[in-house]
Amino acid sequence: MTVVEGMPATVTLRRNFWRGVGRVMRRKPSRMVGVGIVVLFVFMGIFGPLLYPDPLPRDDNALYASPSWAHPFGTDFEGTDVLALVVTGTRYVLLAGLTTAVITVALGTAIGLLAGFHRGRWDTVLMRLTDLQLTIPGLPLLLVLSTVWKFTSPVEMGVVLGLLGWGGIARAVRSQSLSLRERGFIEAAKGLGLSTRHIIGRELLPSMAPYIAMNMLIAVTGAIYAQVGLFFLGVLPFDANNWGVMLNLSVFGGGALSSTAALPYLLAPLLAILLLTLGIVLVVDAMDEIFNPRLREE
Amino acid sequence: MRRLAAIAAVAVIATATGTACSGVGGSEAGVYTTIDGAKQIDATAPINPFNPQGNTFLGYDAMSLAWPKNDPVDPNLFYPGIAQSWTTTPDQSEVVIHLQPNAKWSDGKPVTSQDVKTSIGLAYTQGGTAYAVDPKAAGAAADVVVVDAHTVKVTQGANKSNTFLRNVLSTIVVPAHVFGSLLPADFWTQLKLARGNGPAAEKAKATITGLAQKVISFAPAKDVSAGPFVLERVNPGEALLVKNKHFWASDKIAPTRVKVLNYTGNQQIWNYLIAGRLDSAPFTAVPSGVLNRIRQTDGNEVVKGFSPVAVSMAFNQTKAPYDNVHVRKALAYLIDRSQVTKVASPEGGTPSQTTTGIHAESAKSWLGDGINSLDQYHHDPAKAAQELKAAGMKLVNGTWTMPDGSPWVVELHVPASFSDWVAAAKAITSQLNDHGIQASVLTSADYTLYLDELAAGKYDVGLWLMALGPAPYNIYQRIYGSANGWQLLAGNLTHVPPGTQGNWMGGPQTLNGIDPGTLTNQLNAADPARQKQIVGTLAEVTNQNLPVIQLYDYVNTQFVNNSRFTGWPPNDSDVLRLSAGVWMQLGLIKETGAR
Numbered sequence: 001m002t003v004v005e006g007m008p009a010t011v012t013l014r015r016n017f018w019r020g021v022g023r024v025m026r027r028k029p030s031r032m033v034g035v036g037i038v039v040l041f042v043f044m045g046i047f048g049p050l051l052y053p054d055p056l057p058r059d060d061n062a063l064y065a066s067p068s069w070a071h072p073f074g075t076d077f078e079g080t081d082v083l084a085l086v087v088t089g090t091r092y093v094l095l096a097g098l099t100t101a102v103i104t105v106a107l108g109t110a111i112g113l114l115a116g117f118h119r120g121r122w123d124t125v126l127m128r129l130t131d132l133q134l135t136i137p138g139l140p141l142l143l144v145l146s147t148v149w150k151f152t153s154p155v156e157m158g159v160v161l162g163l164l165g166w167g168g169i170a171r172a173v174r175s176q177s178l179s180l181r182e183r184g185f186i187e188a189a190k191g192l193g194l195s196t197r198h199i200i201g202r203e204l205l206p207s208m209a210p211y212i213a214m215n216m217l218i219a220v221t222g223a224i225y226a227q228v229g230l231f232f233l234g235v236l237p238f239d240a241n242n243w244g245v246m247l248n249l250s251v252f253g254g255g256a257l258s259s260t261a262a263l264p265y266l267l268a269p270l271l272a273i274l275l276l277t278l279g280i281v282l283v284v285d286a287m288d289e290i291f292n293p294r295l296r297e298e
Numbered sequence: 299m300r301r302l303a304a305i306a307a308v309a310v311i312a313t314a315t316g317t318a319c320s321g322v323g324g325s326e327a328g329v330y331t332t333i334d335g336a337k338q339i340d341a342t343a344p345i346n347p348f349n350p351q352g353n354t355f356l357g358y359d360a361m362s363l364a365w366p367k368n369d370p371v372d373p374n375l376f377y378p379g380i381a382q383s384w385t386t387t388p389d390q391s392e393v394v395i396h397l398q399p400n401a402k403w404s405d406g407k408p409v410t411s412q413d414v415k416t417s418i419g420l421a422y423t424q425g426g427t428a429y430a431v432d433p434k435a436a437g438a439a440a441d442v443v444v445v446d447a448h449t450v451k452v453t454q455g456a457n458k459s460n461t462f463l464r465n466v467l468s469t470i471v472v473p474a475h476v477f478g479s480l481l482p483a484d485f486w487t488q489l490k491l492a493r494g495n496g497p498a499a500e501k502a503k504a505t506i507t508g509l510a511q512k513v514i515s516f517a518p519a520k521d522v523s524a525g526p527f528v529l530e531r532v533n534p535g536e537a538l539l540v541k542n543k544h545f546w547a548s549d550k551i552a553p554t555r556v557k558v559l560n561y562t563g564n565q566q567i568w569n570y571l572i573a574g575r576l577d578s579a580p581f582t583a584v585p586s587g588v589l590n591r592i593r594q595t596d597g598n599e600v601v602k603g604f605s606p607v608a609v610s611m612a613f614n615q616t617k618a619p620y621d622n623v624h625v626r627k628a629l630a631y632l633i634d635r636s637q638v639t640k641v642a643s644p645e646g647g648t649p650s651q652t653t654t655g656i657h658a659e660s661a662k663s664w665l666g667d668g669i670n671s672l673d674q675y676h677h678d679p680a681k682a683a684q685e686l687k688a689a690g691m692k693l694v695n696g697t698w699t700m701p702d703g704s705p706w707v708v709e710l711h712v713p714a715s716f717s718d719w720v721a722a723a724k725a726i727t728s729q730l731n732d733h734g735i736q737a738s739v740l741t742s743a744d745y746t747l748y749l750d751e752l753a754a755g756k757y758d759v760g761l762w763l764m765a766l767g768p769a770p771y772n773i774y775q776r777i778y779g780s781a782n783g784w785q786l787l788a789g790n791l792t793h794v795p796p797g798t799q800g801n802w803m804g805g806p807q808t809l810n811g812i813d814p815g816t817l818t819n820q821l822n823a824a825d826p827a828r829q830k831q832i833v834g835t836l837a838e839v840t841n842q843n844l845p846v847i848q849l850y851d852y853v854n855t856q857f858v859n860n861s862r863f864t865g866w867p868p869n870d871s872d873v874l875r876l877s878a879g880v881w882m883q884l885g886l887i888k889e890t891g892a893r
Contacts, residue, residue, distance in 0.1 A: 055731050060637055064587060077585075077721050078641055078728060147743055234714030238739040240724055251565065253717035254585050258568040261587025 017290075024289045034282020041276050045094040048087040056080045056088065056241075064254060064261045074264035077253055080240070082268045089241035090272070092154045093224055099158020100165065100223030105216045107162070108169025109208075113200050115170070116177020127174065134167035138226070146235040157236075161223050169215050176208050210291030214284050221277045228273060243269035328889065330553035330863060332878055333567060335580030339560035341534045344517030347470045348424060353532045357879025358539050358556055359523035363395060363414070364467040365880050367872040368606060371663040373464050373769040377876070377884060380409060380471045380524060390454060390462040397448040402544035403473050404521070404528040411444040416474035418442050418452070419481045422489060423509040428452075428465035431503055433493040434789035436822050437462045457789040459822040460829075461769050473522045480513050526551045526882055535560055550885040552863065564717070571598065571857050578866070578878050579857040581605060581646070583718050589645050597861035603874035604659045605854035606767035608650060609719065610846035611710070611726065612781075616796045616804035617758045619700060624689035626844040629708075630675040631682035632733050633726055639850040642722035647850035654837040655777050657765040657851045664770070664833045672841040679733050697734050707736045711760040713748040714741035719761045722849060753781070755802045762846060770829055771821040774814070774836050777845055783807065784815030791819045809843045864890050 025031050059065070059079035067074045073082035115126035141164065151157045180186060181204070189199045205212075230236050231244020234252075239245055246269045254262025334355055343351040347360045354360040364376035364384065376384075382398045401409035418439070421429040430438040437459025443451045454462045482488065482505075492502035521529035526548065527539035537558040541551055559575070561567050564583055570576045571592045584592065592598055611633070613620040620626060635649040652674045654661050661669050683693075690701035700706045708730055712719040720741065727737035740757075742748035752760050764776040778784055783793045783801035793815060796804030807813060817832050824832060840846075854874055858866045865888040866881075867873045873881055881887050 055728060058728060060640060063641065064585075078725060143743070147747055150740065234741060235743040236741075238712075238714070238720060238724070238741045248714075249717070249720065252563065253721055255565065255568055255588035255591075257565060258572055259585075259587040259591040261590075262585070 021286075021290055024286055027289075028285075031282050031286040034279045034286065037275055037279025038283055041090055041094065041272075041279065044087050044090040046091070048090050052084045052088055056084050064265065067264050073268035076240070076246070076265050077249060077262075078240075082246070082265050085241040085246060086243065086268050086272050089239075089243050089246070089269075092239070092241075093227065093243055093276075094220075095154035096157040096161070096227050097220040097223040099155050100161040100226075101216045101219040103159060103162025104165045104169055104219045104223075105212055107166035108215075109173050109205075109212050111166070112170040112173025112175075113177050113204055113208075116174040117181055117196070117200055117204060119178075123174070126170070130167045130170045130174075133164075134171075136164065138164045139229075142226075142230055143233070143235055146230070150237050152237055157227055158223065161226050165219065165222065165226075169212075169219070172215070173208060173212070176211065177204060180204055180207055210287060213291075214287050217280050217284050217287070221280050224273060224276065228269075243272060326555075327862075328552075328554035329557055330555070330577050330878075330887075331557045331559060331575055332578050333559050333561055333570070333576065333580070335582070338562070339532065339534065339537055339558065341532050344515065345521045345529055346514070346516050346518065347472060348420060348516070349514050353529060353537055354521070354523075355527075355529075355537065355539065355556075355558055355877070355879065357525065357877030357881075357883070358527040358558075359521055359525045359529050359542070360470055361523070361525045362468050362470050365876050366464060366468065368604075368768050368875040369872065370604060370606070370657070370660040370768055373461060373767075373772075375872075376464075376467055377873070377880065379467075379880075379883075380414070381467065384463070384467065386463050389458055390460055391458065392454070393452045393463055393466050394445070395450045395452070395466070397450070398546050399448055400546040401524055402546065403475075404523045404542045404544055405473075406544055407473070407475060408447075409471070409524050410447045410474075411450045413471055413474045414450045414469070415442050415444055416478045416481065417469055417471045419485050419489075420472065420477060420513055421469060423480075423506055423513045425507070425510075426465070427459070428462060428469075431489065431492050431506055432789075433457075436786065436789050436819075437465060439466070459771075460824070461771065461822065464769065471524065473524070476518050476522050477513075477516065480509065480516055482509075526879060527556050530555075547883060547885075551882050552888050553882070556879075568592065571595065574598065574859055574861065576857065577859050577863050580877075581852075581854050581856055583643065583646055584855065586644050592857065595859075597859040599858050599860060599866070601856045601858055601866060601869055601871075601874060603854040603856070603867075603870050603872075604657070605852045605875070606657050606660065606765060606773075607763060608657050608765035608848055608851040609647075609722070610653070610762050610764045610848045612760055612762035612764075612803060612846040613844075614755060614758050614760075614802055614804055615806075615845065616755065619689060619691065619706065620758060621804075622689040623843055624685040625691065626847070627675075628682040628685035628689070628691075629730070629735075630844055630847045631678045631685065632735070633729055633847060633849070634677040635849055637729070638722050638725045641725040643718045643850055643852070646718070646853050646855045648853060649850050650848040653841050653844055653846065653848040655765060655840040655846075655848070656773055656833070656837060657767060659851070660765070660767050660773070661837070664830060665837055668834060669837070672838060675847075682733065693734065697736060705736065707738065709738055709740050709758055711740050711742060711748070711752070711757040713743075713745040715744055716761075723761060726849075753800045753802050755797050755804075757802075761849075764846060764848065765851070769821075770833050771818060774818040774821065774833075777803075777840060778814040778818040778836070782815065782845065784818070786819060791816060803845055805843070805845045809839050812839055814839050860890060862890055863887050 062075050062079045063077055065071055065075040071081045076082055111126050115123040186203055189203050228244035231242050232247045234248050250256040250262045250266035254265055256262040256266035337351060340351045343349055343353050345354060346352040347354040362379050363381040364379045367375040369375045380397060380401060381395045383396045384393060386393045397409060403409060422431060427437050428439050433455045434457055436457045438455045439452050440455040441453045445451050452466050488502045488505050492499055492506055523542055526542055526545045528542045530538045530540045539556040541554050567579060567582050568588045571579060572595055574595045574597060613626055615621045639647050639649040651658055652672055654669060656664055686698055692699045692703060698706055710723045710727055712723045723739040727739050730737035765773050766776055767773045780800050782803040782805050785792050785794055793807045794801050814836055817836055821829055821832055856874060865886050867886060
């Protein structure tokens with residue numbers, strides 16, 4: 001796979017890769033839509049808060065206002081534009097999601113690779129540790145943790161969700177490692193006397209990179225559900241533009257499930273979660289084809 | 299929902315504010331459907347009124363001697379319950395109770411004075427103001443005498459309280475032939491012993507208090523009720539009560555059955571109301587949109603009355619800068635209470651006129667026009683800036699900082715489950731941010747945790763229930779009670795240092811040369827004229843020192859449905875503060891078309 005090659009060959013490979021990416025994206029327009037959605041949310045996450053004044057304007061005479069041109073998703077209990085809340089709230093959601101994904105993937109991959117490659121005691125110890133992690137009930141633990149830890153920053157939120165979510169990836173990566181370590185190129189690397197670090201980092205890991213990358217994106221969606229769910233339950237700090245808090249307030253404060261007045265306030269964050277998830281799923285679909293040799297050759 | 303449960307529980311427990319109820323389930327004739335605002339149904343709980351989760355329902359199958367009217371001023375007004383009438387001496391040193399002559403339990407046995415005495419004995423095991431084992435406790439009963447089969451005399455101990463009558467008449471009466479075995483044969487001898495001193499007294503006290511859990515967990519095989527209904531069955535979804543044919547005024551009771559529906563939150567109650575399932579529902583926080591939807595349902599009607607509860611923003615005065623009255627005044631000038639109420643509780647609250655410690659309805663009687671002479675704290679940013687400057691706070695680049703230039707962030711704490719409090723807190727922080735004070739809302743997972751952390755002094759500022767009348771002592775005890783350092787033990791009032799023994803408010807012991815805790819305690823024994831004088835003083839002290847900023851006064855917003863029953867209490871009726879079971883006992887509710 002990554003046996004040392006000459007520079008011109010590498011450049012050609014990269015060029016071919018991006019051509020392949022372009023071809024895959026063009027084959028199904030929905031994938032372009034997915035990329036567009038993800039780019040839009042990333043844009044909102046980075047620049048969203050800059051698009052609106054801080055604090056967001058309120059209108060006492062337009063509490064729970066209906067959708068209009070001025071307020072496409074109406075207003076909240078304070079008369080604040082719901083769309084503005086969703087846009088400015090994107091940063092927290094994405095940051096927490098990304099932090100979760102990075103930690104989940106980094107920990108899961110490292111532990112899975114080490115366990116799968118070394119087997120023996122390493123495998124036993126690391127997999128028991130993984131089993132232990134998998135048996136920890138995430139939601140109850142988070143509910144308890146929330147009583148002593150206020151998760152004031154998205155990174156804190158992401159760290160905790162990441163530490164609670166790496167077990168599945170570790171298991172999957174270990175399985176793949178067990179399979180790959182018996183393949184010829186790994187045997188050859190071992191026969192050449194290459195270091196363990198080299199074999200794991202330069203031989204095993206690249207083979208699994210697509211799988212890991214896809215898991216990372218999927219982990220983002222999982223983290224979004226988890227954090228929004230926790231905020232919805234009302235166990236995490238209040239932040240008016242947090243999507244989970246918006247869901248909570250629309251249902252329990254505004255009665256969105258009982259009357260139509262607060263329905264747009266409920267639908268806006270729901271739609272944002274749906275769109276973001278859809279975008280990620282479409283991108284993962286494209287990645288699957290890009291990295292799957294069989295699909296690529298078609 | 300939890301907001302409802304907590305508010306209702308506090309209102310019911312601390313002030314004996316009633317709930318409402320009623321309802322016909324579906325098209326079943328004669329079935330009245332309602333919810334219990336004080337608790338959710340736990341089908342595994344015993345049929346025992348001493349158990350907080352017990353499957354007994356006040357006014358239906360759980361009966362007290364009398365039902366407090368919760369008059370805004372006079373706490374000693376009642377409707378008859380098991381007691382047909384009562385007399386008391388002017389200083390309430392002696393209360394003589396005359397039972398309903400025809401009262402019978404649902405198994406046909408008569409209700410007698412012995413039942414009352416047994417119920418009082420059981421109340422001693424749970425502790426309580428009138429039934430404190432310690433004879434020095436204010437308002438503790440000294441003796442219970444059965445005069446005849448239908449007359450009981452209860453005398454008050456030496457440390458008199460003017461809430462004695464109220465506390466005695468609030469006694470829940472249970473059948474001695476069911477609950478009597480919980481008390482040892484020598485219980486009253488033990489009680490006498492416990493009131494003394496020495497090892498024998500301590501041992502007797504331990505014996506009595508040791509019965510508490512046994513009484514709470516006691517599970518009778520079936521309900522034996524002296525009320526208009528008796529529990530037939532209970533499941534996780536609902537409790538079904540049937541008419542008690544032995545009830546002394548059963549001719550007044552229109553429904554043949556009562557269904558008490560369970561709920562998990564306010565939202566479920568809203569859905570019951572929208573579906574027209576409830577004949578009546580007690581106070582429930584309802585957003586405007588939902589209220590409009592509820593009103594659209596055929597037969598639904600909103601009834602409003604006085605609810606002796608208000609909400610305030612309370613300060614931990616051990617934390618700077620909230621130890622400075624100028625800072626508290628500045629915040630009072632900056633908070634637009636009308637806007638907060640409009641955002642938080644447009645249907646269930648009215649903006650407080652100013653901070654007095656008293657609900658506006660009570661203040662009319664206690665303070666009269668005097669309330670207008672107090673500082674009104676109208677929204678006034680200029681005055682707020684003056685106060686902040688007087689406190690030494692600095693305005694740097696449009697943001698107020700501490701006197702030493704360090705950042706000042708108002709962290710306003712609320713329990714996440716109180717949706718109106720969360721909205722109020724957000725509205726307050728928005729207003730403060732508009733005027734250069736950095737402010738944020740922090741939520742606690744639930745109300746119990748919130749109270750624990752508040753009491754532990756972990757919060758600088760938090761929202762706080764207050765004005766829990768009608769008794770003036772109860773009203774001011776919320777501000778100048780144990781939360782602010784004044785502790786009443788065995789009739790002895792002490793002030794503990796801030797940050798200890800639950801003193802999280804941490805205010806000074808004297809304000810303008812007045813000890814407000816002592817004054818509050820005097821409300822217990824004072825005559826009406828002196829009470830009025832004390833309340834006036836406390837209102838003024840509270841208004842000037844602002845240990846809390848009163849935000850809005852609750853309105854008792856209830857719901858009734860005219861499709862199956864009618865004859866509801868009118869707006870502002872005092873019975874709105876009682877359970878619908880009591881409405882029925884008073885002959886108020888009739889089947890539609892039956893009149």
